[in-house]
Amino acid sequence: MALTKFVAVVYVLLQYLLILSTQSESYIILSRQIVPGERPIDAIVLVPSISRALVQSGEYCKLTYQSLAHFVVDRQIHFYAIPSLESQPIKPIRNVVAFAVDEQQVRKPTPVSNPSLGYSAHVDPIDFCVVKRGGIAMFSLKDRLFYSREIPLPSGTSAVAARRTGRYLCFADRENYNIIDLEEAQLFPILPISQAPPGDNVKIKPHITVISDNEFLILSWTGASTLGLFITGSGDPVRGTLEWSSHPLGISLDYPYITTLLPDGTIEVHGVDLQTINQVIPPPSSASSPPPSPRAPPEVGVSQRLALIASVCGYYVPSSQRAAHLKKVPVKLLRTPTTL
Template sequence: MTSAPTNPLKVPPYQIQPLVASVLPGYDNPTEPTAEVRCAQALGSEIYIGCSNGELLRYALQADNPNTPESYQLLSRQSLPNARPIEEIALLPSISRALIFSDRQIHVYTLPSLDPVPPTVIKPIRNVVTLAVEDQHLKRSPPADPSHPVEAVEFCVIKRTSISCFSLSDRLLFLKDIPFHQGILIARRSGRYLCVLVADDKTYGIIDLHAASLVPLLPLSQAPSMGSSDPPVKPHILVVGDNEFLILSWTGASTIGVFITGEGDPVRGTLEWPSHPEAVCLDYPYITTLLSNGNIEIHSIETQAIVQVIPAPSTSPGPSPRSATFPVESAVRRNLVACANRYFVPSTKRSEKMKTTRVRLLRNTMIHENINLAVPADPARWRDSGIELPDEYDE
């Protein structure tokens, strides 16, 4: 096992770029010292952030003036009832809704305005342990024609002794209840299958929602138990694709990642980490993990090899030499979050990589006019673009 790429890619798949420099600048005071970011999601040009004090923040990508790069600016902030921590935000762009999980309740909000749906229309779902939205439904885009009816989104609500299945569009429709007295700590859904961590014995399992059956899998920890002194091991489940999951199990010396089908059969190879990851994300064809030392490791799903390692940030953050608008990353990485749909990342590199030059436009072998274009500093990238570069760009 290694913590360095054995065959690193010529161009690494990822780089770190800050999006919001300071989410809670007003809470660095003794009156509320514990306010912090608990979850976040991004969609298009907006970022939604849930905080430990029950605040729900909405940021949008904007430019202060035409001469400055775009950045994410706070558009609105609101508080959920009881000011309890917001544990999860699930965005459902195909129906313009968001599920907000807080204080053992699921609230429904509208997108992109993030307005609460009135309880007279959809009441909050109560007594919730966790939720699992059908993975393919998370990835649906809004309909191209607003006049067309939208397809409902299905999700499971895990309660203390049961699994409740719902369908959501303009209204919330209860589908069925599946008794499950062993309890569930976390769950992820793909089609008819629900991959879970069973609360009673801390073992992963696959539940067939149609047959209401359970297939036991690996234990969360395979290490010999030392009783109450055992350090907590965080469970991780990812939906990798249609009818495929990834589960992580601690062996006592390292953590292995096993790919499992909905029927409970292992597929592909096995991933391995030197310590148990704090967070795991999928961005096909890569699995990205945050380790306890702050390093981020990226594995290829196809080869199971490490393709990139992003070292932990410096403990002495300072202004970025590249741009004061985007400071370098803070000294602590707390979590990784996967976003099911695309979102915009502002870049300060455009002005660095582009310069103005005169390019001849040819039509029927006649030169009609000259115009100014911004082209990459490396003209080789434009060789196949159909634009004829002046002679001074010939290599």
């Protein structure tokens, strides 16, 4: 039996194959791809329905204007086939601030075909948005990349996070969550990322989670706790609200449950339908003391929980020894320079 997995190490994409047998288990590297320009990798979106991976990479570039130097991020989106990780002959998309693939299309499984029975699977293209400094570019992708149109943004509008479901895009700028109806090209702000009193200058990380084809969950810090608000694509609140004593480091949807990781290492599981707490997993006993601020993670300990990662198609432990193989393995993030 063999299973594959993908790893991004700074600017290198690695594909591993796990060989399972009755005698031994081992990983071997099947593919190694270096992102053009050796730019650090910011995000990877796997789209099983079209067997493609969208990889966002970027680096800081120094710009000078009227003797004033400042730095901006020059991000690009590259396209790879999965599971082979072969680079696709598609020109990268440049000047990317953020991008969002339609979540409903990301959740579609890999098409199944059976030529021996005389049928093949029908594959639809996927739609995604690219937020740039001046607008939102609309694309579709299958074997080729097609540009549709661009929706202009108000001057000075940027994006630090974005999620899309169907015709609706929810994105966070430096201060607010915003909703855009992509068909009507209408934008309206929804809720501040932080509602803390004036004088609280700590930046809060925005969280946007797609719940369904017409529903998002957004998180807002009040200065004393974090509220989770369910909204429709039209910006209307639905259901009730969720609340956390501190601002979550990570959030994951496994409907009908929302799982969050808090700064002190606590994991809380809420029910989406009734907005109740279903389970609380306390922090590891060896974790360090609670953070001085509800927004800042504590000093990393030996068993500190650092992140919460969602897996659209589930999570597998490909090992007959199960938990015995769930251990940390050191991987170099930077390659050692070659001495000539």
